Amino acid sequence: GVVDKGVDFAQYFCTYAFLYHQKEMLCDRVRMDAYYNAIFKNKHHFQGKTVLDVGTGSGILAIWSAQAGARKVYAVEATKMSEHARTLVKANNLQNVVEVIEGSMEEVVLPEKVDVIISEWMGYFLLRESMFDSVICARDRWLKPTGIMYPSHARIWVAPIRSGLVDKKENDYEEAMDDWRSFVNETKNYYGVDMSVLTKPFEEEQNKYYLQTSIWNNLHPHQVIGTAAVVKEIDCLTASVDDIRQFTSTFFSSVTFESRLCGFGGWFDVHFRGRVENPAQQEIELTTAPSIDNGTHWGQQVFLLQPSVQVSEGTDLNISFSMSRSKDYHRLMVVEFGCDIRHSSGTMLPPIKKSFYIE
């Protein structure tokens, strides 16, 4: 529904107003290299062109666009970070090219349409934060019919994984419940109030927190135990908010070695390809897949199954996946996994179905 601007600032934008947080993104080498190469290996998209940077933060992408030869760059930022961006633009002598505009993209008015929209809008598991909505809004209002999106494409991936987190979270949950039970006893004995009626709601609360909420994690590639699949492809030039608000996907995954199936890992990649009539000279990919040396600040999202299930090479997983937005706050997501497991012997296990919150 309707977004309360004050609440959105309090809950979402607040962190972006800190240099500390911008620095975390600026220190992500994989992210930085991808955007840097996307721009500087495709200067033909920038030379003499007008560019819009949606959510400029520190201003880095706007500055690179200008350095690559843009005629004019509009750099829009909702938070007070815009002031630092303006300072940085000046210090790098680009104030005649880059115009920093403080305001939310949905409300800003530009004097002209642009040739390129560049933005680093990707949240955890791609869509958390729902910032792509603002990019779509910018595109529909300000991109020329011949314009180019940077990045141009995005994909969401899912794969079966093993993970010790399944035991840890189960333990944490059990401990919290043990603790609750002694608390109920003591409150009855010392203070004469029987709290046992709240055991069920407390259990639900803790269960949601420990077991039904996805977890940020840096997965090792060896933790991926079966084939990964794309559950969503986005063409940034044509996607609508309806396309990403809610979607489902089903796919097969084949287990590649004997292991425990502890749940699923989720990540994304984006590509910079220009557009068909005006392609990139060099296509660039930014992936947040499990990696030993090229981890990103996005890590992966882990969705745990309890109990874990023993599987082996050749076990077939028939997986259904759906994502939609949280009822309470549009920048958070709800995800549902279904999984049918067929061992290579032909035995089928009882189907699994579980919902998760991405908080």
Add this chain to the structure above:
Amino acid sequence: GVVDKGVDFAQYFCTYAFLYHQKEMLCDRVRMDAYYNAIFKNKHHFQGKTVLDVGTGSGILAIWSAQAGARKVYAVEATKMSEHARTLVKANNLQNVVEVIEGSMEEVVLPEKVDVIISEWMGYFLLRESMFDSVICARDRWLKPTGIMYPSHARIWVAPIRSGLVDKKENDYEEAMDDWRSFVNETKNYYGVDMSVLTKPFEEEQNKYYLQTSIWNNLHPHQVIGTAAVVKEIDCLTASVDDIRQFTSTFFSSVTFESRLCGFGGWFDVHFRGRVENPAQQEIELTTAPSIDNGTHWGQQVFLLQPSVQVSEGTDLNISFSMSRSKDYHRLMVVEFGCDIRHSSGTMLPPIKKSFYIE
């Protein structure tokens, strides 16, 4: 200024909607014993009376009031925790006495005035969260002229302390700045953008975070190196919002043993005394002073001075203290300490003056 209700819910009330958070308070034995004894050792204030519990949370104080013999208890709670409170009241068979009302105290309408207002409104360093404003509002609208406040009095304390945190925070800050400087170098070398102009704002941001923000801590009594003083006394029956919105105090503190003066510790206590015409049969105190065995979830707030100063027995500290509310958010505070140090030899050190945020 004006409070945006949505923002206030997003930033402040949200945590109280979790049983997990209510449990933390319900597990604080010092807190629980104080309220329990205040009620059950002063049943004459409750028997046959009407009571208002401002911010009932789980409903515990309302239930105790009913168990102590109240005729009627209005239990007001702004968050969905009200539903759990209602369940708990029923499970303890008090639904004929306790009426749980979901709503913010400022807006709720009661059918009658009450004899007693009970509330656990104290935040870190007493006034953080500014919840006492809501108690004042309740009192002015709903307390009978002869009514009683539970608690009836509150005090804020300050004392000079020593603390290893002074070194730790200084280190953390230095590390963050070292890290920033390599970041600036790398960004220049690898990505062609000079970020050095942001060094000063980053330094200010980190300085505020590490060195100018008070810290939650459980102080050991031995860390208090001089006499403690009351900087604010509140009579809950008569205090106005203006009395607590902004105040100053100056006092002397005498150092009691040779040590490093690393800053100041702050805490509070409250008393349950009834009122002059209708006093408590047994006065109860709830203190959050540094203690070995009787720590509370409030701990103490620590305000660090850099650099620390060597002091000895007989060193006199002339301290000025002021507290006001944060410009940006009325539930947070800003505190200023001034300190003149006179060694027993008569030598005066250069005066210290420093502001802190309570976040």
